[in-house]
Every structure is written in C-alpha cells, then in structure tokens.
Amino acid sequence: xxxxxxxxxxxxxxxxxxxxxxxxxxxxxxxxxxxxxxxxxxxxxxxxxxxxxxxxxxxxxxxxxxxxxxxxxxxxxxxxxxxxxxxxxxxxxxxxxxxxxxxxxxxxxxxxxxxxxxxxxxxxxxxxxxxxxxxxxxxxxxxxxxxxxxxxxxxxxxxxxxxxxxxxxxxxxxxxxxxxxxxxxxxxxxxxxxxxxxxxxxxxxxxxxxxxxxxxxxxxxxxxxxxxxxxxxxxxxxxxxxxxxxxxxxxxxxxxxxxxxxxxxxxxxxxxxxxxxxxxxxxxxxxxxxxxxxxxxxxxxxxxxxxxxxxxxxxxxxxxxxxxxxxxxxxxxxxxxxxxxxxxxxxxxxxxxxxxxxxxxxxxxxxxxxxxxxxxxxxxxxxxxxxxxxxxxxxxxxxxxxxxxxxxxxxxxxxxxxxxxxxxxxxxxxx
Numbered sequence: 001x002x003x004x005x006x007x008x009x010x011x012x013x014x015x016x017x018x019x020x021x022x023x024x025x026x027x028x029x030x031x032x033x034x035x036x037x038x039x040x041x042x043x044x045x046x047x048x049x050x051x052x053x054x055x056x057x058x059x060x061x062x063x064x065x066x067x068x069x070x071x072x073x074x075x076x077x078x079x080x081x082x083x084x085x086x087x088x089x090x091x092x093x094x095x096x097x098x099x100x101x102x103x104x105x106x107x108x109x110x111x112x113x114x115x116x117x118x119x120x121x122x123x124x125x126x127x128x129x130x131x132x133x134x135x136x137x138x139x140x141x142x143x144x145x146x147x148x149x150x151x152x153x154x155x156x157x158x159x160x161x162x163x164x165x166x167x168x169x170x171x172x173x174x175x176x177x178x179x180x181x182x183x184x185x186x187x188x189x190x191x192x193x194x195x196x197x198x199x200x201x202x203x204x205x206x207x208x209x210x211x212x213x214x215x216x217x218x219x220x221x222x223x224x225x226x227x228x229x230x231x232x233x234x235x236x237x238x239x240x241x242x243x244x245x246x247x248x249x250x251x252x253x254x255x256x257x258x259x260x261x262x263x264x265x266x267x268x269x270x271x272x273x274x275x276x277x278x279x280x281x282x283x284x285x286x287x288x289x290x291x292x293x294x295x296x297x298x299x300x301x302x303x304x305x306x307x308x309x310x311x312x313x314x315x316x317x318x319x320x321x322x323x324x325x326x327x328x329x330x331x332x333x334x335x336x337x338x339x340x341x342x343x344x345x346x347x348x349x350x351x352x353x354x355x356x357x358x359x360x361x362x363x364x365x366x367x368x369x370x371x372x373x374x375x376x377x378x379x380x381x382x383x384x385x386x387x388x389x390x391x392x393x394x395x396x397x398x399x400x401x402x403x404x405x406x407x408x409x410x411x412x413x414x415x416x417x418x419x420x421x422x423x424x425x426x427x428x429x430x431x
Contacts, residue, residue, distance in 0.1 A: 007291045008336055011282050014248045015343040017350040021246060022357070022400045023368055028244040029358025033236065037226060043265075045237040049193045050146035051424055052231045053221060054200055056082045058426035063121060063133040063183050066417040068191070069156045070094045070104055074120045076131070077422035082201060084419055088124045092116075094158075103160060110162035114175035122181040130182040132429050134421030137168055138190045143235075146428050149188040187424035191379075192219045193233050194420020199377030199413045201423065206375040208359055209416065212352055212389075213380030214310075215239065216271045220359045238355050239267035245351070250281040266355065270348040272382050276308030278344050279316070283337060292336050298329045310382060316341040317387050346392055348382070353396035360408070370404040377413035384412055 017025075036046040058079050066073045072094055076087040094103040094113075103113050125131070139156075141149035151164050163171065169185040176183050189197075196209025196219055207221040218238045225232035242265040254268055254277050255261050268274045284304060286292045293300045316323055320334035327333075360370050383389050390410065397405040 004291045007289050008286060008339075011286060012339055012343045014250075014282075015340075015347040017246055017347055017354070019399050022350060022354050022396065025244050025246075025351070025354045026357035026361060026400070027368070029238075029241065029355050030361045032241070032243050033358065033362050037222070037234075039226075043240045043242045045235070045240065047141075047143050047235040047237060048225065048227055049143065049189055049219070049233040049235055051187070051189065051193060051197070051233050051427055052431070054197060054423055054427050055430075056201060058423065058430050060426060060429075061087065061129075061131060062422040062425040063124065063131045064136070064418050064421035064425070065117065065121065065133065066136040066191075066421060067094075067117075068136075068138055068417060070158070072117060072120065073418065074117075074124055075418045075422070076124050077419060079422060079426050084201075084422070086418075089418075090120050090123055092120060104158040106159040106161050108160050110160065110166070110171050111175065111178075113160045113163070114171050115179065117172060118175040118179040118181050121176065121183050122179060125181065125183065131184075132425045133172075133183050133185045134187040134189065134423070134425035134428070135169055135172065135185055136191055136194050136417040136421040137188055138417070140237075141168065141188070141190075143188075146187050146424075147185060186428040187421070189421065189424050190217070190219075190235055191417040191420070192217045193235055193416075194418075194424065195219075195377050195379045195413050195416030196221070196233055197420040197423040197427075198416050199375060199411065202413070203375040203377075203409075203411065205373040205409075206377055206411075207363065208356055208374065208376040209233075209413070210352065210356065210376060210378045211380045211416075212270070212272075212348075212378055212382040214272045216267045216352065216380075218352075218355055218359065220363070223363065236355075236359070239264045239271070241266040241355065245269060246347075250278050250285070253281050254278055266351065270351050272310035272380075275310050275313050275344060275348065275382075279313055279337075279341055280304065280308050282340055282344070286336070292333045293327075293329055295330060298333070299327050303327050303329075310386070313341045313345065314386050317345070345386060345389070349389055349392040350396045353393055353400070357397070357400060368401070370401055370407050373407050373409075375409045375411055377411050377416075379413055379416055 032042045036042045036044045061078045064075045072092045075089040078085040140152040143149045169188050199206035210218040219235045222234045316337050320338045323334035324331050
C-alpha cells in the first residue's frame with residue numbers, strides 16, 4: 001500500500017508549480033516578450049492590434065461579426081455614453097447538414113464564404129441604414145493595420161480556399177459591395193483583444209485580457225509601443241510560449257501525438273482541449289504500475305478507450321462516486337482520479353497566472369513588484385465553469401506576489417468576440 005501511494009503521490013507532484021518556479025517562469029516570460037518587442041524572433045509573436053485604449057465616449061450603432069470555428073454570428077450594437085444595447089443578432093452554422101452545405105471545405109472559395117456572411121449582415125440592416133463593422137477573426141493572422149489582417153493559415157479543421165495569404169476584411173468588403181450591403185469593415189481583431197476592450201469600458205485599470213477555454217491566449221495594453229510610441233493592445237499569442245515550462249513526460253506524449261508537434265506548448269499544458277488527454281496519460285502510467293484499477297471487476301477499457309474532455313475532468317473532481325459507478329472501480333481509485341484532475345487543473349491555472357505575472361512585471365518594470373492597480377479580464381469555459389478556478393487563480397497570485405496581489409483584480413468578462421468587435425469599430429472611426 002505504501003509503495004502504491006508513493007507512486008500516486010509522485011505523479012501528482014509532477015504537476016506542482018511552486019512559488020519559486022512561478023517567479024522564475026514569469027521572469028522568463030517577461031524577457032521573451034521584451035526580446036520580441038525589440039524585433040527578435042521568439043516563441044511569442046506579440047502581434048500589434050493597432051487598437052489603443054477606448055475613451056468611453058464612442059457613440060453610434062455598429063455591426064460586429066464573429067467567426068469562431070464553424071459558428072458565425074452577426075450582431076448589431078448601439079453604443080452610447082459608455083453603455084451598450086444589443087439591437088439585433090443572427091447566428092449561423094457554417095456547416096449545415098439539413099440544408100446540405102459546408103462552407104469550411106476546400107471546394108468552397110472565398111466568394112462563397114464571404115458572400116454568405118454578407119447576406120447575413122444585410123439581413124440586420126434597416127432600409128437606408130449604413131454602418132461600420134468590426135470583425136472578430138480568431139485565426140492566425142499577420143496584422144498590418146487596424147483593418148488589415150492577412151490570414152496566415154486556417155486552423156480548427158477549416159480549409160476554405162482563396163483566403164489564406166489574403167486581407168480578410170478586403171475579401172469581406174468586396175462581398176458586401178457585390179451584395180449591395182451598405183456596411184464598411186473598419187477593424188479586425190481576435191477574441192482576446194475583444195475581451196480586453198469590453199473590460200476597459202467597465203474597469204478603468206483593465207490592462208490584460210485572457211481566454212481560458214478550449215484554447216488559450218492573452219493580450220495586454222502596451223504603454224509605449226515601438227511602432228507608434230503610444231498605448232496599444234498587443235496580442236501576445238501566449239499559447240505558443242515554450243521557455244522554461246515544467247514539462248512532464250505526459251506533456252511530451254500529448255505534444256508528440258498532436259497535429260503539430262513542437263508548437264503551442266503552453267496551450268497544450270493549460271487549455272480545455274488537452275486537459276483530459278493529460279489526465280488519461282497520467283492515469284495510464286499509474287495503471288501500468290498497478291497503482292489504480294487493480295480489482296478484477298473494474299472496466300479499465302471504458303476509461304482508457306474514450307476521449308476525455310474538460311467537462312469530464314470537472315465531473316471527476318465533483319462526483320467521485322459517479323466515477324466509481326461508471327467504471328466499476330473502487331472509491332479509492334475514483335479519489336485518485338479526482339486528485340490527479342485537481343492537480344492538472346491547478347497547474348493549468350498557475351501557468352496562466354504566471355504568464356499574466358510576466359506581463360505585469362514588464363508593465364511595472366520594477367523587478368517582481370506590482371505596485372499599481374490592474375484588472376485582468378478573463379473569458380472562457382475553464383475560468384467560468386471549472387470548479388474553484390477563480391480561487392486557484394487568486395491563490396497563485398497571493399503565493400507568488402504576497403501583499404502585492406491585492407493590487408490585482410481578476411474579472412470574468414463575457415462576449416469579447418461580439419461587443420469587443422463593435423467597440424473596435426467605434427474606436428477605428430473616432431480615433
């Protein structure tokens with residue numbers, strides 16, 4: 001029994017990130033950011049958004065579109081005196097089996113995809129109405145201006161032809177003109193930048209925006225951007241961060257089996273998409289070492305032959321008795337799976353917190369001190385839905401920064417991809 005619990009504890013300890021390690025990685029993150037800002041090639045792309053801090057005085061009605069994977073959403077917002085009203089909204093799937101179309105495949109071209117979007121946008125326009133539009137487009141782009149982003153490559157299994165290498169909002173503008181829809185695209189951004197823009201309206205000191213969901217990314221407000229010497233939101237593309245991370249053998253297996261090995265290392269350690277796979281690999285290791293699922297009645301195949309998602313990890317934490325029932329294992333086994341799930345989730349939260357600390361250390365430029373007030377805006381199902389995550393995040397900051405942690409507030413901010421795009425459009429036409 002002693003040997004068995006020792007093996008289990010060793011695996012759980014693999015996912016520990018102590019204070020010293022948090023501060024070490026945070027400083028490496030800061031150094032990597034600063035190298036990238038100074039023109040060196042690093043794992044952090046530090047993409048300029050060309051969007052600064054909104055004044056809060058932006059006014060008018062704006063169109064916002066959001067293409068998140070295979071979902072497309074078009075929303076009309078009214079912005080007035082710092083408040084927002086959703087006027088109308090339309091949602092579509094880009095793959096619709098009932099109507100027999102799939103706009104994400106390579107035999108579909110840019111005219112068909114953006115034509116479909118233009119028609120949807122047109123349905124929300126009143127007669128004689130003309131509006132400006134912000135586009136949340138969360139795919140890897142080369143951003144050259146607030147309205148100029150060139151798709152580097154599709155991700156999320158989308159292969160529509162004629163878009164890669166091209167200016168996304170130009171393609172949209174051409175489609176809108178072809179359909180006689182009187183809407184002009186003026187801004188393109190990703191959902192992380194949108195989250196920060198929404199937060200800036202509600203919180204004066206908001207300067208970091210982050211996504212903790214199926215994927216992961218963080219942006220922040222750079223106070224003196226090298227391109228213009230002014231304030232500008234920078235999309236760090238932190239999912240790709242890979243310097244000094246506490247990589248376990250389980251992470252190495254996940255990376256090796258992923259679509260693109262050697263990339264997106266931080267994302268593979270913190271995002272909902274990979275969390276269940278990490279848990280499965282750790283449990284498999286314990287199983288091979290006869291530390292779990294040792295009774296004859298247990299249905300180990302049912303556990304290992306399934307794809308485990310973040311929701312299942314949540315259930316393993318909340319309902320060990322259900323785990324026991326589902327796999328016919330002992331309650332002791334279910335408790336081990338619970339503890340491992342908690343350790344993997346805690347590590348994910350700490351590594352995200354560490355990247356935020358790296359940004360704060362850069363902004364403050366005062367070693368590991370954080371003396372100014374900051375609001376970090378977070379959206380995404382991991383932060384919003386997983387058990388205890390906000391507390392784990394606060395705990396990480398307190399442990400690493402001590403009293404300085406009281407200067408940091410973390411807020412759940414929703415709909416960066418919708419409202420954020422409308423704010424970006426408002427910013428673009430009033431700056």
